[in-house]
Amino acid sequence: MPIKGLTFILSVALLLLSGQTNIFSQNTGQLPAGTQSPDTAIVLEKITIEGFRLSRYQRLFPGNLAVVSGDELVPADGTNLAATLNTIPGVNMQSGTYATNRIVIRGMGSRTPYNTNRIRSYLNEIPLTTADGISTPEDIDAAGLGRIEVIRGPASALYGSGLGGSINLFTPEKLQQEGIFNLSYGSFNTLRTGFSGTVNTAKSGWWGSLSHLNSGGYRDNNEFKRTTFITTGRWRQPKWSMKSTLMLTGSEGEIPSSLGKTQFENEPRAAAANWAAIEGFKRIRKTLAGTTLTNSLSPRLSSQLTLHGKWSDNFEKRPFNNLGDQTLSAGIRGKLSYNRPATDWVLGIDWSTEQYKWRLDLDGILLNENRENRDLLGLFGIMNYRPAPRLSISLAAALNHIRYRLTDLFAGDGDQSGNRHFPVIISPRFGINYAANNHLTFYVSAGHGFSMPSPEETLLPAGTVNPDIRPEQGMQYEAGTRMNLLNKALEAEISFYWIALDDLLLTKRITEDIFTGINAGKTRHQGMELLLRSRILNSGNFPGKLKTTFSYTFSRNRFIDFTDDGNTYDGNELPGIPEHYAQLQLNWNPAEKLELSTHLQYTGNQLINDANTMAYEGYFLLNLKALAQFHLKKTGKLRVFAGVNNLTNTHYASMLLVNAPAFGNNEPRYYYPGLPRHFYAGVEVRF
Template sequence: MKKAITLLFLFLSFQLSAQIQLKVLDSDSKQPLENVRVKAKGGQILQTNDEGKVEIQSTESTLISFAKEGYESQEKTFSPGEYEVYLDPVSMSLSTITVSAFETERQLLEQSASIALVSERDFNRFNETSIVNSFNTKPGIRIEERAPASYRISIRGSSLRAPFGVRNVKVYWNDVPFTSPDGTTALNLLDLTNIRTAEIIKGPSGSIYGAGNGGVVNLESKSDPIGGRLSTDFMTGSFGLSRFRLGLSQKVGNGGFDASYVQQKSDGYREQSAMDRKVFQLGGFFPVSEKQEIRTQLLISDLNYQIPGALNADQLAEDPKQARPGSVAQNSSISQQSVFASFSQVYKFSEQIKNNTVLYLNTNDFENPFNLDYKKELGFGFGGRSKFTFDTELGGKALRIIAGGEYQTSFTDAQNFGNRGGVADTVRFADKLRATQGFLFQQAEWQGSEKLLVTLGLSENFSSFEIDRQIDASGGPLGLQKRKFDPILVPRLAFNYQLNVSSSIFSSLSSGFSPPTIDEVRTNEGSLNLDLEAEKGLNTELGYRLGKDRLNFEATAFYFQLKQTITTYTNSQGVVLFRNAGSTDQKGIELALDYVLIQNQTGFVKDLKLGTAFTGHYFKFKDYQKRDDDFSGNDLTGVAPNTLVSRIDLRTAPGIYINFTHQFTDEIPLNDANTIFQDSYNLVNLRFGWAKWIGKAWELEAFGGIDNLLDESYSLGNDLNPFGGRYYQPAPTRNWYGGLKVAFNY
């Protein structure tokens, strides 16, 4: 009998020791959390009970993941035993957000630059067809969409020289340079599926990112898979909108991969404004060892969109849906197919030294019939970026040194034809193009005291382009022409002082430069403006941040001086040309306030959040003489002096949510003389829906929304200084959308 009792005791002891017993709690309230989805590596999905408890049978250390709506996901290794696990409610407190701006991961309160963070939650507040609405809720940032998929980015007024496309702003995607070496960025090749978060550095950041006075946009799509997930979305809406997405995320060993395919189509609000985009992405994550981590990315994009063109005031009043005369007959449009592949490695030599290296290769097939001509380009490019991070001490204080370099080059066969009814006619001129840019960068961050962080950065930049004219039907000279810009040193000095655990002040003095792109030098009518100079800027900035409990507040004031400003004008044939136009003075203030009025994961209203963002950009031409006209003292073309964005977000226990956004935009000068303005307007967007986990594995969401609720007439991207008064690119009137999302976690 005693032996039997002893064996039973040993058996029960072994069973207890073969279990991982977990109790999951809210990190703020310390209350147990029910229905948390818990998954051990290689096991099935479990759920916590009403006491927050769950048991996992295991005799060895096991990797376990935790997920619950409204909380940050977590992954951790446990040995057999009893544990308490604390989950953090989803929060955007400045005291907890970590960003990687200027190549150093620090809490936002410790960063000494003006940085806007756009999260997945920001993207999901709108229709998810583009990045426009989510980016435009941030102070100092404006993205324009002149037609579906035709983007223009303005950070602190930097769209002055971008009549079309993205210029003067440096874009990275998963740490890889996405901006071409000629200074342009095909941002429209990405679908919103390919972006999870975006960090936007406002103002010149050349000390570590190279060319571009406007700022830097760091886009991230990578995520480390927790278990497996299969998901799909479908959306439909006004003007023939349809969008379908299929995604797969799979954990493999300690790494994994994720893949997605998305197709988005629309007929467009205006005549000749249809769009069709297909994007496939495959990403891999491979932790080779504790020291080495490898990531891969493959992006294949097929984009086709029509260009309706700008209207004059009479045409706008007659019918804002019409295309510019000639656009339909000439099939004004863009067809672009691109492949972008990258390889990155992080290697930790020691606790103090690590290296991050990325390499990329891309191809591009571009075709652009336009009212005046027909352009074809076929090209490829490659490049990379490598940085070393070294943590040490100086004078007994922490010192972080970052050093590295970036190099890019591209080769393009470019041909311009006549356009006869949307078909390429005889060749007008043809060139072989090469663009190269590169720079070395160094940065030191010294923790002078517990509260003071001093940053000193410097980069040495070089850039050049070659235009080898093969054909010129007008009889112009043939042969190779080169433009090599003098090496430019770009310094930055910045300070961050923490007033207490929840607030800080920061300041910086930074310079920047932006050489002309090949498209600005080589225009559509065949002329070459090799004398166009690089813009050079100097920015002074002072800011304050507060991140406490449910309140975030940020205020920034800046003064940016720009010399050799590149501006646009249009000749009598309607061709956009470029010139250096003296200097500008750009003074501004940017304010952002976010407040969580209610946060209660156990109540009916789980959270109620309010937010507002104000942008005051008071930009002037300082010295601008054009022929007999002196525009010195005029407001900078294309910049709204004041914008105000207000947001209300409500989420309830049954899963019902409402997102409300109001944006006021001040009147915008449309020509350098300041005689033509776009009227101010109020844009209201609304999204509502129901999102819920069903059981342990299924996620469902049904949603709908209304854009431009007030049915305002406005242009989201006017043409500046156009010939014939064609200023206006009418944006869609009131329109709706709706859809369904389904995901299965296994």
Template sequence: MYLTSLLAFQFAYAKEPEYEAPPLDEVVISVSGYEQKILDTAASVNVVTSSQIHNGQAEDNLSEPLNRVPGIFALNRQNYAQDLQISSRGFGANSTFGTRGIRLYVDNIPGTVADGQGQISHIDLPSTERIEVIRGPFSVLYGNSSGGVISVFSEDGGPKNNIQPYFELGSYSQRKAGIKASGLYKNTNYLFDVGDFHTDGYRVHSAADRFNANSKIKFRPVSDSVITFVANNVNLSAQDPLGLTAAQLAANPKQAGNNAISQNTRKTVLQTQTGFTIDTRIDQKNQLLFTPYYGQRHVTQFLAATNNGVIDLKRDFYGMDSKWIHKDQLIGMPLTFVGGVDFNENDDQRQTYQNNGGIQGALGQTYRMSAKNFDQYAHIDWRLLERLALNFGARNSQTNLSSISNNPSLNNTSSGSHAYQALTSMVSLQYYLSEVSNVYVSYGSSFDTPTLNQVTYNSSFTGSNFGLNAATTKQVEIGFKSKLSKSAQIILALFNANTSNDIVVGASSLGRTSFTNAPKTNRQGIEASAQFILPHQFELNMAYTLLNATVKEAYLNNNAYVLSGNRIPGVPNQGLFSELLWVKPNKSIEAAVEARVNGSMAVNDINSPSMATGYAVLNLRTMFRQEIAGGWSLSQFFRINNILNRSYVGSVIVNQTSSQFYEPAPTRNWLVGAKANYQF
């Protein structure tokens, strides 16, 4: 289980490394709104690099790169009809539809809509260059989120033109084929990628087909402005195997859950999104950025229920962000100011129908739902002294949710509205122990509104739930960052977050979920990430999370008391990612062993039945590269996941009323792939 960690100790006191890692003091991020080094951010920030995203990886699910980030649990449900369960420091674990509690961005275009709900199916990993992840108080500056920010950046085309076809084959009839083109034409930098993915799935009734397309065009109309245009599309069709009871899990983890086959539970998604960023440098001190976007999403989902068991959702979403960045000096010391306004809206048309054995029946209910938010924000980063820096930020957020029901039989119980307003802020002090080491302390107050999905059903599933309050969180973080030597760097953080009116799952039945407020909850823990360059071209990467997410005040939920001290469900109590990588000096061969350990998870608020047990899995991968005359290069990879053939629960369906909590992960499986690149 700790193979890679043990190997690290064997090399720890060997001779000086033969080459260096990318130094912590040189890694630059831009998710903060302006470029700055990780070392200079008073926040928990990690970057997943291009090689970590692509080399020897499936490039199918965002869980692959996010497993490397401490504080983040990205649980692959092995169910493409349901999104990954992504949580940050325990925030977002109770989301049953999309991602909440975390802000998502793709090339600066929001993947999170006005009500705080995010979608990740449009993220195209084969064309992704890097992923930046922020956790803790600093995320307050981004609005309706407490857990953090995940920002995905597509590749830029290089100075030469490239065409790259690729394909994969794997267990469960998994296959993927695509082609990527990138380069520079005159003054226009371009990237286009299309890919088609299929799997029969590990479980019965879990097949999926997905088509992704992503494009990015960047050009400079005048010397002081850059315009970046992005567009992406996803077309998904997936069966839903549902969860299993403990007895079903023990008997046959590959089987589908109750009514999955008889009701043909499944989901289709069609989404197109586009936007652009105009980046104008007015002078050496001032910069303006303007980012408008627009998208459409159409979801049809067949649930296990008969009444209202088919959901047809059509969504238009749009908005803009406009910010001013000013760099100057105050009392002779560097200061950066960021100020802006942010507007987002999503308009939903939601209809439900009868599910008659997997066939759409009579119309049931019709809703018109909308969410709007208008935010104003400011952030100051000031180097007070040579070794002391101050960060301060504030954001005023206004969010309005509304729903109009055209169902006279419900006596308008599904209609309503709610306005939420909050002024959130963060402050931090950062002290530089040296040029490559610092400590910091930060504090932030944040809020999370309910999503439209969370106000759709009350506890009896007979009307809407606009009585839900927004959750408010106060959190503190203490951190340490250091490039310990030419061959070692480390990031540590201790955090504590207290939440009032936490939005938690009230009940889940036949694919429908209602939500309620928990009076007080707490999340506290430790995050650590480290990189060590070892002799003989070895490299060790580690990320560890210790998390205690608990209820702090008892409350009544679904006719059962949730006691103080109970664990928040769906959140592992610890997680470890460890990778020992070897790269041949000419980079023609690389091989790695990956260890992934997750702790136990509660399956419901009352913490009964027993927890889903923790697990440890080992993966192996190898990759080969060849340079061929005429501008061609080739690469191949082979990986074995779960090489020890462990049986374990990869994720849980929180508070599932039929006790179908468990979503099993695959046993040993394999994947091979190849890429060809032609450069001209």
């Protein structure tokens, strides 16, 4: 059945993308002044690619980059960022609940238990990633974003050298005054509402968004609520500009946790017994702020300085103890850019300091309390050289130094304080892009990346500093091609990558609440990524217009040298990564004011333990959505939409906990049940 599902998606995609009748693309150069590029435009227009500091056509930059914008940001009901990110080849976001997610890019981070820690994420140049490498871009409602850029692999010195890559989020920049109100309601008492608005003057602009999500949850002990406020202000002068961003978010979600195989198959709505018994939950409060000042020092020289800070206060009620933690950080990002007709230079510094405090208690009795200070200093340089009109060469390097300082605040078990200075890490990058003509380009690149151990991995089981833990490091090599075919109506991108990773960080679970880390060996990640976008059958011979987007990922990820607890796993596949992953989106406009969309997703087989003795079979999902748009004389536009997700009512696991341990006589709890067939409907008013 899973192979048939994949074959079906491939067949439909090839059939639809083979249409060649009267196809055209919109010419963004002919848009009236003061308007934005249409959401349906294939990415041909000239844009600023933040990850490479190039104000050029996207197809000319030397490396991979996925850009998601417009209506693509909020597919289906828009309650989960996974629906957006999973349309990008090479990216797989598993979502166990609204509060439990894991993002894997090109196989990086698949063995992380409950979060994302092998990528970097930013909001308007402000780091979302904490000093220990944890990223939670899903805290932000996708409806409050204007664009997402995803760089797969360590391809940008500008955004650090995360092994998985970076997810860069940008708030909308709209030229017109606008207000948007949206409201939707769906199965499991899921309510999503939001309001955003833009106000512009001659020299300034303001945008703000307030959103709220509330769900009763499909499972027991699964209620969730989140409120997010984001605002951005811009001020423009002839020689300088300033941009400030503030984000406030608060969420509280009950934790049903994962299930063993028997309960997953027979009682998927149940919560894990130990979490249900204590009504476990997690409460999060976060604040993020930053200001970027850009100066034009001369016609060729400009500078950019970003000051940023973060604060968070979290509490998690768990069966074995309660965890409270607070984070406070501040940092500076500075860039100096020099541009000539054939060369661009960027020099920069990235410094941040963060204090992370955590305490464990049980029944009011303090068990442990620590404070860890992390200082990170990064220097980077980028050169983009164009020796010929069709040839671009990029050279970059980043130098990073990280220092940890642990302070034991609990005197009951002795002083376990300690310091750790990691060696300087140098991460070079090289890329070439060649445009054979206006329809075909080729690129190759190579880059180095690293990931730092988490606070749990930097400590030994006894709570002392682990003197032997090292960052994991790796090199990525990739080659790809971009094509604009059929009178620029079909966009295709194919990329191949190879990643060699050393000093693999392994999180070992000693007991239910004690983790530690070791460097366990080497892995190799290989894969192919395909993206096809097209508008076809846009003629009188077919009713309306049809747009298709097809993405496919094949990956093979293996242990090369890996021994754990005396067991050798050389040659085994890494768990938690589907070997095949495909998505097909069809958007049909049978009439000007009506849109029908279909989203088909195939997730292939994946192993769920290092020994490769346990596997989870692939599955196929189908979502449908209908949207009608009406023009209101005085108000603006009214959109009414409704849809159904998982139309076939497939029983599947939306997230897997790899290498799940078994405690006592209980089964290992590998599975987070995915949502069954569910419905939603809503309205959006633009004025």
